[in-house]
Amino acid sequence: MNEHDRNALQLAKQSIIEGNLSEAGRLLNTLKKQFPLSPDVARLWCSWAMRTDRTVEVPVYAEKIYLQAGSEAQKAHWAHLLGTAYFFLLDLESSQDYFGRAIHHLIALARAGKAPAERESRRKQETGDNVFTSGYAEQLLWSTCAKLAKHNLQAFPFAGTLLGLEREGKLLDFDKDIDIAIKMESFETCCQLLEENGWSYIPMRIAYRNYRDYIHDESGITLDVCGLEQRNAQQIVGGFSLPGYPADYQRVSVFPVFELKQRSTPQGDIWYPSQPEKILTAFYGDWRTPNPLWDTVISALNLEKFTLLVRCYAYHRLAKRWLSGDLVKAWSYAHQIALKDPDDTLALRSGQWLERIMTRTGREMPVWPQNRPQRRIFTRMVADLFHPGHVNFLQAARSLGTHLTVCVVSDQRVLENKGKLPVMTQAERVAAVSACKYVDRVITESPVNATVEFMRQQGFDIYTFASANDKERADKYQQCALLPEEMVRELDYTPGISTTEIVQRILKHAGE
The missing domain is CATH 1.25.40.10 (Tetratricopeptide repeat domain)
Structure with missing residues (x-):
């Protein structure tokens, strides 16, 4: 040549x-x-x-x-x-x-002791900017759903999009597309309206009856439209449907029946699941614990059967990741196949050899979150001038379960409760608490008085706190008075150190 x-x-x-x-x-x-x-x-x-x-x-x-x-x-x-x-x-x-x-x-x-080298393009892509972090993708989601709602189409956030909104309060930063779902009887009308409102259809290599891809003409953001239909009084089904092909050529995902309700957004009224946790639990099981290795097509817990179609998707992605040098992702696909089919010797052997390569090359071994019952702990705290007493409390709180969420209360709440502002702003206190290894998640808003409804909506099992004195203990028990006794746990307060004592120490040294 x-x-x-x-x-x-x-x-x-x-x-x-x-x-x-x-x-x-x-x-x-x-x-x-x-x-x-x-x-x-x-x-x-x-x-x-x-x-x-x-x-x-x-x-x-x-x-x-x-x-x-x-x-x-x-x-x-x-x-x-x-x-x-x-x-x-x-x-x-x-x-x-x-x-x-x-x-x-x-x-x-x-x-033979070899593995494909990791591709440079993949590394660059992973370190680049993501349009989902800017908030624009979420605005586009709401405006699109609002336009569809005006035409009496009940399109709503679905799959990874719904997961991000419920778990993080926003779209997932690492997401690749927007997911919406709609009833099959409205599917074609929905797709037609999308094309009339700035979305272009992306032809798929396999023409599924109930699944289509679109790209936003202005931003380049992609959108997946999933068609759902009610099978019976207890089940709604989705997935990938290929009419005229045998059962092994289908991917059927099963959900419990759920209802939709209207919700207001800055872009207009949209439809939203009234009990989103029903959809997410069907998909992910413990959806509140992040799993960056998850693949919805293959990992979904609500697959009716691990069909030949799904297995081909899994083998395709396993080999593709391995060929590109992304051994962690390749391992994750081998692991996911084995979870679905423990007798798949090819997946088991792949996982073992990938582990050998990673061990030999000194790479960090991946960990798949354990499928074990979650016990989620919740607490509220000021955490001003973050000190060892706070660390001791958070360590004890985390030991009560498998996941710890901390609400760092607002400056205004501290002023109302203690009559003075904290030394550190809420943003500074959030940064300190977030850095603690015992904390899984930090939020900045929660009801002052916890209710059973709040705890259940958030998936919390235990409300915990520590008290420096009797007055503080009385106040904190008042804040959880609406919870049953088995949901409340008081922990020991670390003596000898407090934010007040640190402030006094600072003032003393400043005077000297």
Whole structure:
């Protein structure tokens, strides 16, 4: 291949990136005739073909390159590409076979003491800015749902979007898209209105009946629309539906029946689940404990069955992450498959070899949150001039359960209660408490007087506090007087140190 041909190949690659598929096809079809067994040409041609209507031609061509590949890494790449092509063609049996071959080649590579290097592009992407942190994505969510509500369409936040709103009070910073759901009888009308209001349909490689992707024309934010339908009096189902295909080609997720209510937002009235925890518990189980390794398509606890379709998704992502050098994510997929199917020896072997590689290379071993009953602890505190007494209290509070949430009360509340402002502002006190290793979450607002309804809505099991004197003890028992006795736990106060004592010490030294 001379310089002219290499330039043509680079131009074809750039044309694919820019979405100019006709120009890419013109260049690549010429190069394919000239260099039919060139891995570089074949890789790019297959990538182009799977973005057009020529996916059906990929397996025969890619098989030739796969058979001549020399290294285990090359074989793994081409087996993964073949599995992907068969996946798009909905030949899931062949897809599973080739994804399995890709994983076997990667295990052989690991046995030889090797692993693909981590791709630079992935590292850069993870350290870049995320539009979800700015708040714009949330505003777009509310404005979109409000527009749909004006047309009597009950679209509402769903999946990871609902999780962020309920657990963090905002969209998840690391999220990739906005998720909304709507009843199937309104699905087509909803999709039509989205296209009339600044959203463009993204054609999917597999045309599911009840799932579509959109991109916002102005911001580039993507939106997933999930169609739900009521199966019976107790169940609502969603997932990926392929009419005309067998049960193993479906992904069915099951939810308990839930109701929607209207909620006001700055962008207008929208629809929202009246009991969001019912949806989230079905999806995630303990949804209040973050799990950055979670994959909703595969991990969801409410999958009716771990079908061939879901297994192909899982194998595809396991091999893809391994090939890209992201060993932690690859391990997480092996682990998730084994959770769904403990007899999947390929997933078990993958996890073991990935652990060996990470141990040998000194990488930190990933930890999957344990599936154990959660006991969530809640407390309110000032935490002014954060000191060892605060640390002792928080350590004792955390030992009562598996998760500790601390409400750092406002400056105004301290003024009302103690007759003076704290030395540190609320923001400063929040920063100090957040840095304590015994604290899982910090919030800045909560009812002064805790109620059973508040505790249950937030998922808290125990309300705890410590008291410096009898007056403070009486005040704090008054604040939890509405809770049953088994929900309240008083902890010991650390003697010999307090915020007041530290202030006096400062004044004394300043005077000296």
